[in-house]
Amino acid sequence: MKTQTTEALLLNTEKRTKCLVYTRVMGYHRPVESFNIGKKGEHKQRTHFRECNNGVA
DSSP: OHHHHHHHHHHTGGGOOOOOOEEEETTEEEEGGGSOHHHHHHHHHSOOOOOOOTTOO
């Protein structure tokens, strides 16, 4: 599966755009790219989850 994803990314490089990821810090939202090295490391170690929509579109 990982190779399929990598191949798809390589085929569509001209269609890709930069995506800013924001996270809530101390009550407000900040872009992750503005974090220092230590805070970026903490963000990578976080457990991410997907909320199930139970079949509702």
